[in-house]
Amino acid sequence: MNNFIYYQPTHVQQALPLLEERWGVAELLAGGTDLLDRLKDYVSSPQKVISLTAIQGPFREISAIPNPSGGPPQVTVGAGVKLADIAESKLLRDYPALTTAAAQIAGPQIRNMGTLGGSLCQRNRCWYFRDEHIQCLLKGGRKCYAQEGENQFHAIFTQGHPCVMVHPSTLAPPLIALGAVAQIAGPKGTRELPLEKMFQAPSKPEQREHTLAPNEILLSVTFGGVPLPSGSRLANASYEVKQKETSDWPLVQASVAFVHLGPGNRASKVRIVLGHVAPVPLLSPEAAQELEGKEVNEKTATAAAEAAVAGARPLSQNAYKIPMLKAAVKRAILLAAGFKPYW
Numbered sequence: 001m002n003n004f005i006y007y008q009p010t011h012v013q014q015a016l017p018l019l020e021e022r023w024g025v026a027e028l029l030a031g032g033t034d035l036l037d038r039l040k041d042y043v044s045s046p047q048k049v050i051s052l053t054a055i056q057g058p059f060r061e062i063s064a065i066p067n068p069s070g071g072p073p074q075v076t077v078g079a080g081v082k083l084a085d086i087a088e089s090k091l092l093r094d095y096p097a098l099t100t101a102a103a104q105i106a107g108p109q110i111r112n113m114g115t116l117g118g119s120l121c122q123r124n125r126c127w128y129f130r131d132e133h134i135q136c137l138l139k140g141g142r143k144c145y146a147q148e149g150e151n152q153f154h155a156i157f158t159q160g161h162p163c164v165m166v167h168p169s170t171l172a173p174p175l176i177a178l179g180a181v182a183q184i185a186g187p188k189g190t191r192e193l194p195l196e197k198m199f200q201a202p203s204k205p206e207q208r209e210h211t212l213a214p215n216e217i218l219l220s221v222t223f224g225g226v227p228l229p230s231g232s233r234l235a236n237a238s239y240e241v242k243q244k245e246t247s248d249w250p251l252v253q254a255s256v257a258f259v260h261l262g263p264g265n266r267a268s269k270v271r272i273v274l275g276h277v278a279p280v281p282l283l284s285p286e287a288a289q290e291l292e293g294k295e296v297n298e299k300t301a302t303a304a305a306e307a308a309v310a311g312a313r314p315l316s317q318n319a320y321k322i323p324m325l326k327a328a329v330k331r332a333i334l335l336a337a338g339f340k341p342y343w
C-alpha cells in the first residue's frame, strides 16, 4: 500500500478538521475490515488515515429510551458499535430485522472488528471496482464493465444506473425498514438525515455509495419508540439468500417492518426494503402497498413479493435473482407476522 499519515483523535471534534473537502485525500478508519483491503489492493490511496478507534462515549454505545405506549423503545446505536454487539444486544431484542442481519454478516472475526459506521459507509464489492488494474466508471474510467461482463452478482434494478454494482450493506435495509434517522457531524455542526436518503447510486469518482460529504462523520442512527395502538405490535424481520452460509454477502435480501394489528391479523405502516439487488438499498412502495391494510397471509405476502420484482431489469447473468428475491420478500413478511418457517 502507499504511505499515509496516521491520526488517532480521541474526540469527533478533533477528527473533523483532519478531513478534507474532496474524496480520496483522507479516509476514516473504524474496524478496517473494508478500508485495509482497499489500501492493500491500491483501490484507495489516501494521504491521511484518521482512526476512529480511540473515540469513546455514545459513539461506541447502544442506548434506549422506553416507549410510553409500551411498545419497542427508541434506540440509538453509535456508529462505532461493533457488528457482533448489534447482533447480541438485549436493547435490540424487539428489532430482529436488524439483529439477525448483523448476526449473518461475514464470520465472527469480521463481526468483532467491523462497525455500524463501516457497514453503512463501506465501498461496493464489484470485482471490476476492486481490481486495481481496471478503471471503471467509479475510478474515472469510461465504462461500467459489469454491464456487459461478468455480472452474476450485480444489480437487477438497473434502469437509470450507469454503474450496476449492488449496495453492500446488509444493515442498511433493516434500518431503513425501521425508519432509522442518521446523526451526522460536519464542519457546520450536527445534522439529521432519514437513512433512506443517505444512499445514492454513484457513477463517478467524486461520488460514494452514500451522500455524506467527505468532511462528515456518521455518529449514530436512531429508530423505534413510535407509539403503537393497543393490541398491536411492531413486526419486523429480514431474510437473505446466500451462496455460502458464512463469510459471504447475500445474493438477495428483504427487510420488512409493519404495525401488526391484533384484530384481523392486519398490517399497517408497511415498509419493505430490498438489499443486494440495486446500487442502493431499495425501498419498495409497490410491495408495501400490496400489504398495507390487509390481512397478512400467504396470498398477500406472495402479492407483495410479485410487486417487489415488477421493476427489475436483470443483466445477462443474474435473472436467477428474481425468484430468489420474491422468496426473500415473502418469507420476511411471513416471519415478521410470526408464521413458523415451513421452508
Ligand SMILES: Cc1cc2nc3c(=O)[nH]c(=O)nc-3n(C[C@H](O)[C@H](O)[C@H](O)COP(=O)(O)OP(=O)(O)OC[C@H]3O[C@@H](n4cnc5c(N)ncnc54)[C@H](O)[C@@H]3O)c2cc1C
Residues within 6 Å of the ligand: 027, 028, 029, 030, 031, 032, 033, 034, 035, 036, 052, 079, 080, 083, 104, 105, 106, 107, 110, 113, 114, 115, 116, 117, 118, 119, 120, 121, 122, 123, 168, 169, 170, 171, 212, 216, 217, 218, 219, 247, 248, 249, 250
Ligand atoms: C468475507 C467478508 C464478508 C462480508 N459479508 C458482509 C455481509 O454479508 N454484509 C455486509 O453488510 N457486510 C459484509 N462484509 C463487510 C463488512 O461488514 C464491512 O467490511 C464492515 O462492516 C466495515 O466496517 P469497519 O468498521 O471495518 O469499516 P472500515 O473498513 O474501517 O471503513 C469502511 C468505510 O467506511 C468509512 N467509515 C467508517 N466509519 C465511518 C463513520 N463513522 N462515518 C463515516 N464514514 C465511516 C471508512 O472511511 C471507510 O471508507 C463482509 C466483509 C468480508 C471481509
